[in-house]
Amino acid sequence: MPAFSLEPSQTAHCAELRALAEERLCPLAEKGEPGRVNRPLVAELGRLGLLERLFTSGALDLCLMRESLAQACTEAETALALQGLGAHPVHxxxxxxxxxxxxxxxxxxxAVAAFALSEPGAGSDAAALGLRAEGEADAAWQGAAGAPPGREPVVSADSSAQPVAVPDGSSRWRLTGEKCWIxxxxxxxxxxxxxxxxPGAGARGVTAFLVPADRPGLTGTALDMLSPHPIGALAFDAVPVSADDVLGEVDRGFRVAMGTLNLFRPSVGAFAVGMAQAALDATLAHTARRDAFGGKLRDLQSVAHTVAEMALRTDAARLMVYAAATAYDEGAPDxxxxAAMAKLLATETAQYVVDTAVQLHGARALQCGHLxxxxxxxxxxxxxxxxxxxxQRGIIAKELYAELEVS
Structure with a gap:
């Protein structure tokens, strides 16, 4: 399928998703508390079958879902994306x-999933992770101590969770360190x-683990951030994990992380495109009806040209997102x-479009509660x-020079 052309059925489905978001997801989002997981919203995404599609659809479909939801309900889009990001390595x-x-x-x-990669000293440099997985030789484990002062235990909402059981002789580790901005x-x-x-192996010495929230020694705190979705820090105080918790292969976790990010980076771009489109739509409506200087705002050439630039950049970013997603689905080598190009262009474009939309709306756009x-x-x-x-710029340059060496 050409990356620049959607099938009529895809276009219709996107419209259906926007309508569903407005009718069923926005009301639940409005009832949620900023900075907290909105479980009723997550459950509704499940009832609508959108969460299951995270594991049955390709990258382009994921992008179309995220873009459509972002236009109507960013909270629903984010809840969907975080479920996918945290659970895709398991899938x-x-x-x-x-x-x-x-x-x-x-x-x-x-069940709510999370992707715990970033650390206080290793955000974008994922190969510099400091969370230690220290091997154990003893056949029996001792329960980790209670939560350190000032931290609340991480408690799973799943009451059916079973105690940790580790077969004798299997590999086991204890996780010690921190994760942040999760x-x-x-x-x-x-x-x-x-x-x-x-230790000392860089990206080749990282392992991915599936860690249930009720493991002893795992604690966390919420962080008060600019963005309204839930973000927190985690502390690992000798948290027990075993071979049964490994995702993929030992010391090959960096591949798990990068494989997940290669899938989700274009869809972050789709999220951005959805927000840009929402801002553009609002700007078109506002400038068409707003009286100014004896006419409408849209009659001013400077405004009309600015709106045209917003639309141009939004469409260009959308096309690059679709192209990256299609490349992923087709197993392309690049x-x-x-993925890096799509995320970079789309997120930078969305920043420009939203900021410009605020400027054209004036002070009303700065009022709390305004779109x-x-x-x-x-x-x-x-x-x-x-x-x-x-x-992303570093990844793009690295890949370009690698292609040069091959040719």
């Missing part, structure tokens, strides 16, 4: 037991956690470059998470 690299235990609950919206923390039911199993005030807070974070814009 792609988990054992049958891990998938059976968690994926149905994620799909129905009864979406859905500390309220998630399980975490995809990346920890260093081999996915890392295309653009909401988008202005939402649009800043995507330029940082899942690899800051500077990191």
């Amino acid at each position: 792609a690299h988990g054992t049958p037991a891990q998938r059976e235990r968690w994926l149905p609950a994620v799909s129905e919206g009864s 979406s859905n923390a500390p309220e998630a039911d399980f975490y995809t956690v990346f920890a260093r199993t081999t 996915v890392p470059k295309r 653009l005030e909401h988008l202005y807070r939402e649009v800043r974070a995507p330029r940082i998470y899942e690899g800051a814009s500077e990191v």
Whole structure:
């Protein structure tokens, strides 16, 4: 399928998603508390079948879902994306037991997932992780001590969770260190956690673990952030994990992380495109009806040209997102470059479009509760998470020079 052309059925489905978001998801989003997991909203995403599609659809479909939801309800878009980000490593690299235990609950919206990669000293530099996974030789484990002072235990909402059981003779580790700026923390039911199993090995010494929230020694705190979705920090005080918790292979967790990010980076771009389109739509409506200088705002050439620039950049970003997603679905060799390009262009474009929309609306757009005030807070974070814009430029340059050497 050409990257620049959607099938009529896809276009119709996007319109249906926007309508569903306005009718069923926005009311639930409005009842949610900023900075907290909105479980009724997550459950409704499950009832609508959108969460299950995270595991049955390709990258382009994921982008279309995120873009459509973002136009109508950014909270629903973010809730969907965070479920996918946290659970995709389980879907792609988990054992049958891990998938059976968690994926149905994620799909129905009864279990909340989180992707725990960033650390206080290792955000964009994922290969510099400091969370230690220290091997144990003893056959029996001792329960970790209670929560350190000032921290609340991370408690899973899943009352059916079973105590940790480790077969004698299996590999086991204890996780010690911190994670920070983790979406859905500390309220998630399980975490995809990346920890260093081999010191000094860089990206080759990282392992991905599936860590249920009720593991002893795991605690967390919520962080008060500019963006309204839940973000927190996690502390690992000798948290026990075993071979049964490994996602993929030991010391190959960096592949798990990058594989997940290559899928989700274009869809971060789709989220940004959805916000840009919402801001553009609001600006078109406002400038068409706003009286100014003896006419309408749209009659001013400077305004008309600005709106045209907003539309141009939004469409260009959309096309690059679709192209990157299509490349992923087709197994193209240049996915890392295309994913980085899509995220970079789309998030930077959305920042420009939303900021320009605020400028054209004037002071009313700065009032709490205005759509653009909401988008202005939402649009800043995507330029940082899942690899800051500077990191994306580094990836693009690295891939370009690698292609040069091959040719």
